[in-house]
Amino acid sequence: MKRTLLVDVKNQVGQEVQVQGWVHRIREMGKINFVLLRDRSGFLQLVWEQKPEFTLESVLTVTGEVKENEKAPGGVELLVRDFEVLAIADPELPLPVNLDPDKHNIDALLDHRIISLRNPKIRSIFELQSALLRSLSETMHREGFYEIKTSKLIGSGTEGGTGLFSVDYFDTKVYLAQSPQFYKQAMVSSGLERVFEISHAYRAEKHDTPRHLNEYVSFDVEMAFIESELDLIDFERRLLDQVFERLGQLCPTIFDIWESSLPEKGYMEKVPVVDHDEAKDIISSETGKKVFEIAPEGERALCDWAQKKHGVDAVFINGWPRKKRPFYTYPKDQKTMSFDLIFRGLEITTGGRRINEYKMLLETLPKFGMSEQGLEDYLSIFKYGCPPHGGFAIGVERLTQKLLGIDNVKMASPFPRDRKRVRP
Amino acid sequence: MKRTLLVDVKNQVGQEVQVQGWVHRIREMGKINFVLLRDRSGFLQLVWEQKPEFTLESVLTVTGEVKENEKAPGGVELLVRDFEVLAIADPELPLPVNLDPDKHNIDALLDHRIISLRNPKIRSIFELQSALLRSLSETMHREGFYEIKTSKLIGSGTEGGTGLFSVDYFDTKVYLAQSPQFYKQAMVSSGLERVFEISHAYRAEKHDTPRHLNEYVSFDVEMAFIESELDLIDFERRLLDQVFERLGQLCPTIFDIWESSLPEKGYMEKVPVVDHDEAKDIISSETGKKVFEIAPEGERALCDWAQKKHGVDAVFINGWPRKKRPFYTYPKDQKTMSFDLIFRGLEITTGGRRINEYKMLLETLPKFGMSEQGLEDYLSIFKYGCPPHGGFAIGVERLTQKLLGIDNVKMASPFPRDRKRVRP
Numbered sequence: 001m002k003r004t005l006l007v008d009v010k011n012q013v014g015q016e017v018q019v020q021g022w023v024h025r026i027r028e029m030g031k032i033n034f035v036l037l038r039d040r041s042g043f044l045q046l047v048w049e050q051k052p053e054f055t056l057e058s059v060l061t062v063t064g065e066v067k068e069n070e071k072a073p074g075g076v077e078l079l080v081r082d083f084e085v086l087a088i089a090d091p092e093l094p095l096p097v098n099l100d101p102d103k104h105n106i107d108a109l110l111d112h113r114i115i116s117l118r119n120p121k122i123r124s125i126f127e128l129q130s131a132l133l134r135s136l137s138e139t140m141h142r143e144g145f146y147e148i149k150t151s152k153l154i155g156s157g158t159e160g161g162t163g164l165f166s167v168d169y170f171d172t173k174v175y176l177a178q179s180p181q182f183y184k185q186a187m188v189s190s191g192l193e194r195v196f197e198i199s200h201a202y203r204a205e206k207h208d209t210p211r212h213l214n215e216y217v218s219f220d221v222e223m224a225f226i227e228s229e230l231d232l233i234d235f236e237r238r239l240l241d242q243v244f245e246r247l248g249q250l251c252p253t254i255f256d257i258w259e260s261s262l263p264e265k266g267y268m269e270k271v272p273v274v275d276h277d278e279a280k281d282i283i284s285s286e287t288g289k290k291v292f293e294i295a296p297e298g299e300r301a302l303c304d305w306a307q308k309k310h311g312v313d314a315v316f317i318n319g320w321p322r323k324k325r326p327f328y329t330y331p332k333d334q335k336t337m338s339f340d341l342i343f344r345g346l347e348i349t350t351g352g353r354r355i356n357e358y359k360m361l362l363e364t365l366p367k368f369g370m371s372e373q374g375l376e377d378y379l380s381i382f383k384y385g386c387p388p389h390g391g392f393a394i395g396v397e398r399l400t401q402k403l404l405g406i407d408n409v410k411m412a413s414p415f416p417r418d419r420k421r422v423r424p
Numbered sequence: 425m426k427r428t429l430l431v432d433v434k435n436q437v438g439q440e441v442q443v444q445g446w447v448h449r450i451r452e453m454g455k456i457n458f459v460l461l462r463d464r465s466g467f468l469q470l471v472w473e474q475k476p477e478f479t480l481e482s483v484l485t486v487t488g489e490v491k492e493n494e495k496a497p498g499g500v501e502l503l504v505r506d507f508e509v510l511a512i513a514d515p516e517l518p519l520p521v522n523l524d525p526d527k528h529n530i531d532a533l534l535d536h537r538i539i540s541l542r543n544p545k546i547r548s549i550f551e552l553q554s555a556l557l558r559s560l561s562e563t564m565h566r567e568g569f570y571e572i573k574t575s576k577l578i579g580s581g582t583e584g585g586t587g588l589f590s591v592d593y594f595d596t597k598v599y600l601a602q603s604p605q606f607y608k609q610a611m612v613s614s615g616l617e618r619v620f621e622i623s624h625a626y627r628a629e630k631h632d633t634p635r636h637l638n639e640y641v642s643f644d645v646e647m648a649f650i651e652s653e654l655d656l657i658d659f660e661r662r663l664l665d666q667v668f669e670r671l672g673q674l675c676p677t678i679f680d681i682w683e684s685s686l687p688e689k690g691y692m693e694k695v696p697v698v699d700h701d702e703a704k705d706i707i708s709s710e711t712g713k714k715v716f717e718i719a720p721e722g723e724r725a726l727c728d729w730a731q732k733k734h735g736v737d738a739v740f741i742n743g744w745p746r747k748k749r750p751f752y753t754y755p756k757d758q759k760t761m762s763f764d765l766i767f768r769g770l771e772i773t774t775g776g777r778r779i780n781e782y783k784m785l786l787e788t789l790p791k792f793g794m795s796e797q798g799l800e801d802y803l804s805i806f807k808y809g810c811p812p813h814g815g816f817a818i819g820v821e822r823l824t825q826k827l828l829g830i831d832n833v834k835m836a837s838p839f840p841r842d843r844k845r846v847r848p
Contacts, residue, residue, distance in 0.1 A: 003649065020649050022615065022809060040617040057809040087780055089809030114804045117614035126616065130570040137561055146554040149641045149820070151839040152576075152624055155847045167600065168590045169638075170630070174846050176591065183839060186848070190541035191446060192550065193464040199624065200576055206594070217573045225427065225444050356511055377848035380538045385446060385481040385513030396573070415575040415607060422598050423579045424610070424801035 001063060007041035009066055010076045018063045019044060019078065020086070022118070023056050024098050036073070036098075037062065038120065045069070045077040057089035057097060057118070106408055113415060113424050124254045125412055128247070129400045133198060135246035136219055136394075139239055145194040145221070150183035152176055152200060156374045165204045176202035179393060181328075182378050184222035185354060189386040193224040198396070208419055210408040211296065211346060213397060215417040221351075222391030228330075229337040229352050230273075232390050233316050236341065236349065237268040244268075247403070260405040263312070270312045274302075275319040276335070293324075300345035314343045320352075327368040328354050328361070330390070337390070344402040351392020358382040425487060431465035433490055434500045442487045443468060443502065444510070446542070447480050448522050460497070460522075461486065462544065469493070469501040481513035481521060481542070530832055537839060537848050548678045549836055552671070553824045557622060559670035560643055560818075563663055569618040569645070574607035576600055576624060580798045589628045600626035603817060605752075606802050608646035609778060613810040617648040622820070632843055634832040635720065635770060637821060639841040645775075646815030652754075653761040653776050654697075656814050657740050660765065660773065661692040668692075671827070684829040687736070694736045698726075699743040700759070717748075724769035738767045744776075751792040752778050752785070754814070761814070768826040775816020782806040 001018040009017060021039035033048040037060065046062055054060065064078040095104065095112040101119045109116040116122055141147065153167060153174045164175040177183075180197050187195045201218040221239075226232060244263045255262050274282065280291040282305050283298040291298060294317070303313040318339040322331060329336040330353035338352025355361045361382055365371060372379060397412040410416040415424060425442040433441060445463035452475065459470040461484065470486055478484065488502040519528065519536040525543045533540040540546055565571065577591060577598045588599040601607075604621050611619045625642040645663075650656060668687045679686050698706065704715040706729050707722040715722060718741070727737040742763040746755060753760040754777040762776025779785045785806055789795060796803060821836040834840040839848060 020811065022811075038615060040615055055809075059809050059811045086811055087782070087806070087809045090782075090807045093808060094804075114610050114613070114801065115808060117610065120615070123615050126572065126611070126614075127570060130565075130572065133571045133573070134561070134565045137558070141554075141558045146551060147557045148550065148554065148838060149557070149622075149624070151639055151837075151841055153639055153841050153846060166592045169846060170628070170843055172846065182848075186538050186541065187550070187838065189538070190550075191462060191464055191544070191547050198573075200573070204594075215575055215577055358511070358514075377538065380518075380848075382511070383514045384517060384539060385479075385483050385511045387444070387446075387483045387510055413575075414572060414611065417575055417577050419594055422577060422593060422596065424606075424804075 003061075005041040006037065006039045006044040009044055009078065010074055012066045013068055013076060014066065016063060016065055016081070017078070018061065020061045021059070022097075023052075023054060023058045023060065023089075026052055026056060028052070037078075043073050045072040045074075046080050047077050048080050054085050055089045055091045057093060058085055059087040059089075060085055106410065110410060110416065110421060117414065121257055122411070124257050125400065125404060125406065126414055128251055128254045128404060129396065129412065131247055131250040132243070132396065132400060132403070135243040135250065136196075136198065136239075136396075138246065139242045140196045140221070143194075143235075143239070145196045145223070146187070146192045148180075148184065148187050148192070148195045148197045149199060150180045150187070150197060152202070154182070155377075163204050165202050176204075178203055179218060180220050182381075184220055184391060185378075185386070185389065186381050188222045188224045188389045188391075189381050189384075193387075194222075196221045206419055210410070211398070213409055213413055213416055213418065216398075216413070217396035219394040219396055220391065221393070222389060224387040224389040226353060226388060226390050228332075229318055229339045229390060232351050232353070232392055233273060233318070233339055236351070236392060237271065241266065241268040254404070258404040258406070260403065262403070267312055267314075270310050271314045271316055271341075272306055272310050273316040273318055273339075276317055276321065276324075277319070279315070279317045296346075299342045299347060302342055303345045313345070314341065316341055325352065327364050327370060330355050331364075339392075341392075341394075343399070344405075346398055346402055348398045348402065349392050349394050351390065353388065353390035356382060356386045356388050358386075427485075429465040430461065430463045430468040433468055433502065434498055436490045437492050437500060438490065440487060440489055440505070441502070442485065444485045445483070446521075447476075447478060447482045447484065447513075450476055450480060452476070461502075467497050469496040469498075470504050471501050472504050478509050479513045479515045481517060482509055483511040483513075484509055530834065534834060534840060534845060541838065545681055546835070548681050549824065549828060549830065550838055552675055552678045552828060553820065553836065555671055555674040556667070556820065556824060556827070559667040559674065560620075560622065560663075560820075562670065563666045564620045564645070567618075567659075567663070569620045569647070570611070570616045572604075572608065572611050572616070572619045572621045573623060574604045574611070574621060576626070578606070579801075587628050589626050600628075602627055603642060604644050605750075606805075608644055608815060609802075609810075609813065610805050612646045612648045612813045612815075613805045613808075617811075618646075620645045630843055634834070635822070637833055637837055637840055637842065640822075640837070641820040643818040643820055644815065645817070646813060648811040648813040650777060650812060650814050652756075653742055653763045653814060656775050656777070656816055657697060657742070657763055660775070660816060661695065665690065665692040678828070682828040682830070684827065686827070691736055691738075694734050695738045695740055695765075696730055696734050697740040697742055697763075700741055700745065700748075701743070703739070703741045720770075723766045723771060726766055727769045737769070738765065740765050749776065751788055751794060754779050755788075763816075765816075765818075767823070768829075770822055770826055772822045772826065773816050773818050775814065777812065777814035780806060780810045780812050782810075 004017040021037040024038040025036040027034040035046040062083040064080040097118045286301040307313045319335045341349035400412040428441040445461040448462035449460035451458040457472040486507040488504040521542045710725040731737045743759045765773035824836040
């Protein structure tokens with residue numbers, strides 16, 4: 001007999017079906033017993049006459065007849081005729097699967113990750129993340145970008161040696177890449193012109209905050225023949241508006257589970273672009289404090305301001321000062337052609353035009369205390385003819401977090417890595 | 425003026441257009457000079473009256489009038505009216521971009537990777553790889569799988585400690601994952617049931633062969649509620665037939681460049697499944713040699729046999745002996761429910777059903793000289809109820825290599841890592 005997904009059982013009233021899933025809840029009433037079965041698609045109430053001899057989280061195959069019952073979840077239930085226990089679960093769960101995850105602290109949820117991922121609300125984070133990865137990739141391919149996969153093992157960092165994890169690589173030492181910056185620029189200059197990559201990136205920073213991960217998934221874009229960061233901002237607007245629309249089609253119900261909401265159609269078009277200085281003024285007048293640099297509190301204040309003023313809780317900040325940006329950022333007067341996107345109070349994108357002229361790059365290095373040494377491969381991208389180009393990156397876990405309104409970004413990674421956490 | 429891609433210039437005869445790209449070839453004829461411009465879409469002959477004062481690989485913006493000329497590549501050329509040099513290239517290229525890459529040895533091509541990637545034939549490998557990543561992802565999402573991104577930093581190896589690169593992680597040591605095996609099984613048991621991941625994987629093996637990379641891109645699949653490896657073989661057939669068909673739509677011309685061919689419609693349906701013992705007998709009778717294990721030569725002999733016998737150059741081998749497979753492989757008599765797919769003479773997939781019963785797993789460990797210690801997280805997947813499941817992985821570079829008929833898998837990675845190579 002073929003398996004019916006639980007979501008489809010309601011269309012088979014009066015028929016015999018076979019279902020498979022996990023035991024989510026058991027209610028023994030004496031003569032009659034109810035078991036709530038869970039599969040990837042939903043839940044179903046199973047009605048048993050005999051006493052259930054299995055534990056919560058055990059995996060079953062069950063056959064029976066579908067009956068209407070308006071009191072049952074989804075309006076139907078299954079009168080069990082036959083069943084098989086495919087796997088029996090230990091009766092002592094380290095964490096209950098069927099309770100509200102908000103009742104547990106994050107360390108418990110992450111320590112017992114194998115179990116906490118089974119909670120339907122927590123699992124839904126990764127259903128959304130899957131749809132997000134899908135829509136990003138679909139949109140980029142449709143926009144004519146090539147998908148690349150570049151090495152994460154690098155001889156040295158383009159951004160300097162700090163913040164890098166070192167790897168014992170046979171008889172030498174290499175580092176885990178902080179971003180595919182070097183390689184995405186190389187692939188642009190290879191003639192692919194427009195590329196994207198979705199891969200892991202590593203930051204060996206000792207922070208332990210709700211907004212940082214030491215290993216995260218970076219969605220990286222790089223495109224040739226642009227003039228300034230404004231071309232990139234335009235592209236990111238178009239990209240994210242398509243992605244948000246697609247998420248609405250792919251997973252319309254997850255936002256309700258999280259009491260969050262998807263940005264409405266045309267949201268990104270309304271996001272204001274403010275200069276870095278102007279952003280500091282806005283934060284200052286919103287918070288009543290003197291602003292030296294744009295800190296997390298300032299990012300939240302900016303989004304509140306944008307919500308009042310433009311009806312969207314997001315801001316592009318461009319015109320960053322040179323000393324706040326990496327050496328390869330294209331200069332413009334005393335500032336740079338670079339930008340951040342702050343979305344719902346959190347920076348989710350950094351990007352900008354890059355220096356593509358070899359001479360300008362050579363002149364820039366000493367200003368950042370750097371030399372050509374160790375950068376020969378990077379510099380060869382520009383020595384042999386590289387078009388004007390730029391790009392940006394979006395942290396996939398941060399975007400997931402902000403779309404659902406999750407407190408801590410670690411909850412948006414299935415197996416997060418922080419300073420103390422390297423398991424499971 | 426808006427940029428016209430070179431592939432579209434032929435539709436604009438008699439009109440003024442703006443094009444942008446790299447200088448691929450310069451032919452000075454005295455009064456009249458020809459420059460072949462290259463962009464991501466193709467080539468265009470530019471006709472100049474003045475002497476070109478730029479080098480090969482420089483990047484230009486050019487405007488002019490489109491004229492028909494049947495002698496020009498593509499049947500049209502551009503009479504240059506105006507141009508701007510966006511980036512000038514050093515006159516001494518370490519490697520010519522516009523020559524047949526087969527004339528250079530692989531070390532030269534990889535040492536000067538930033539330049540060799542610009543060669544259109546080499547670049548086309550990564551156009552195909554992009555289309556391959558796209559079709560894999562599209563097909564998996566359409567088949568109802570969830571895309572996951574799991575940590576590559578692991579506390580210890582499920583496959584034992586050999587072959588792992590170690591990473592200095594703050595005050596401790598972790599390892600680069602050889603595969604997402606542990607995590608994809610955990611995500612199946614989380615209730616997502618059907619998952620896939622396309623991410624980097626690492627093997628610290630000291631081989632230096634045309635079929636190995638120390639860092640590669642692994643396409644991983646894992647699915648619940650299967651009965652044996654035959655369900656996985658069926659799924660891989662359906663998956664790859666869809667992927668091959670899609671590649672034909674997305675990049676119909678790249679196979680000609682490489683004088684290779686795309687497997688025809690229904691190819692995967694015809695691939696025979698042979699038992700491991702039977703495979704050895706076939707190799708023996710094909711090569712006239714005694715066969716102790718299935719080596720690269722044997723893989724090629726098997727595909728030759730399949731081509732003669734079944735009209736396809738691929739074979740599934742199932743029924744592998746237990747000692748040839750990892751401890752978690754589901755046993756069947758003295759053998760296992762596992763398989764390889766050999767495609768065009770090279771193993772591109774390993775997969776199988778996994779042990780999902782906690783007791784069976786505990787009993788299996790000592791047979792492989794292992795203990796529960798260090799495997800607690802892995803074992804907890806099964807301790808708390810895990811459905812029957814299995815999966816497989818495809819090496820993305822190997823599949824790219826075999827689709828195009830490339831000699832060495834290193835050429836199918838933009839920045840390959842081997843024992844000696846960690847740059848660029």
